[in-house]
Amino acid sequence: MKPKIAIYDFTDCEGCQVKLIELKEKLLVLEKRVDIVNWRLGQENNKPGPFDICIIEGTPITQHEIDLLKELREQSNILIGLGSCATLGGISGIMDKSERKKWYKKIYGESYKPRGIDALPLSSYVKVNFLIHGCPVNGDELVRILSDLLAGKEPKYREYSVCFECKQANNECRLINGKPCLGPITQGGCGAICIQGGSPCYGCFGLREESEKENLVKVLEKITDKKTINRYFSMFLNKVNK
Ligand code: SF4
Ligand code: SF4
Ligand code: SF4
Structure with a gap:
């Protein structure tokens, strides 16, 4: 069957x-x-x-x-x-x-x-x-x-962030250039497709395990205003459960 x-x-x-x-x-x-x-x-x-x-x-x-x-x-x-x-x-x-x-x-x-x-x-x-x-x-x-x-196996969530895939693709890091990005706290699996296309990561793959959201917010606060940070988080990560 x-x-x-x-x-x-x-x-x-x-x-x-x-x-x-x-x-x-x-x-x-x-x-x-x-x-x-x-x-x-x-x-x-x-x-x-x-x-x-x-x-x-x-x-x-x-x-x-x-x-x-x-x-x-x-x-x-x-x-x-x-x-x-x-x-x-x-x-x-x-x-x-x-x-x-x-x-x-x-x-x-x-x-x-x-x-x-x-x-x-x-x-x-x-x-x-x-x-x-x-x-x-x-x-x-x-x-x-x-x-x-x-196959009767329990699938696993990716344990690495979008940054890992972004580095593999040799992209220049947006954060280093003063541009916001949620890649460090977002679960991998997309191949960093948005960054490849010149856009930031908005976190559509969900928070990765043990993500350091507060640390990322501190970094973002140095490069942009609160309204922009809230807008980034409002895309996908404001009702997160995994
Ligand atoms: S651009 Fe974004 S996803 Fe890529 S390394 Fe920098 S923070 Fe991570
Ligand atoms: S927004 Fe989604 S598809 Fe785009 S880089 Fe982030 S996780 Fe990947
Ligand atoms: S809006 Fe919803 S259904 Fe449409 S591509 Fe995004 S996640 Fe999928």
């Missing part, structure tokens, strides 16, 4: 599922080892649980989504968060409540009654067995983690 897999999504941009589809041949190899019984984005015929592994992208921001998440938890042996929306609250969680109210009115009109609540990580509502971080997730990391799960 092949393991039964389900892939669900809540509120998000679906970019992490696109990364899954982008795996192409690697996904087909994985598919031969599993029975994907429910995947709204990837197939037409879907079946209800129970599931051996349920992978969830996005964050629940309505009561209906929260109820469904709790149902999926009960029906699934292993529950995995896919992407920073699911693991950290992600992009949907950046805006604070008062700003959100203002924008709802501006976009949908004064009479619109918003149903959405704060975007929080899945782990705020249910037990999550493993978090696949990234906005979007990294394809190679997906294959590594899914292969471990299918």
Whole structure:
């Protein structure tokens, strides 16, 4: 019997599922080892649980989504968060409540009654067995983690920071040049892709184990103002649990 897999999504941009589809041949190899019984984005015929592994992208921001998440938890042996929306609250969680109210009115009109609540990580509502971080997730990391799960192994989080991968890629350090970056406290696994492209690390892979956040803040305070530091942390690391 092949393991039964389900892939669900809540509120998000679906970019992490696109990364899954982008795996192409690697996904087909994985598919031969599993029975994907429910995947709204990837197939037409879907079946209800129970599931051996349920992978969830996005964050629940309505009561209906929260109820469904709790149902999926009960029906699934292993529950995995896919992407920073699911693991950290992600992009949907950046805006604070008062700003959100203002924008709802501006976009949908004064009479619109918003149903959405704060975007929080899945782990705020249910037990999550493993978090696949990234906005979007990294394809190679997906294959590594899914292969471990299918082999019956518990996948491991990367023990090094984005800085390690940044050094391997021979990038000049932004901090040394007086530019903010959250690489030192962020879990590796992305290949320092943002720094390669000339941008800072905003921490979408989540805090690494034993990260020294206070020390990094002291360094950042020497090169920029408090507002900028808060903006950096508000991207992904303000609701962190792993
Ligand atoms: S983590 Fe990023 S890429 Fe993935 S679904 Fe959320 S917003 Fe989209
Ligand atoms: S640029 Fe950022 S990720 Fe790269 S070494 Fe410096 S602090 Fe670390
Ligand atoms: S460099 Fe930082 S923000 Fe960019 S993908 Fe990696 S962890 Fe995410």
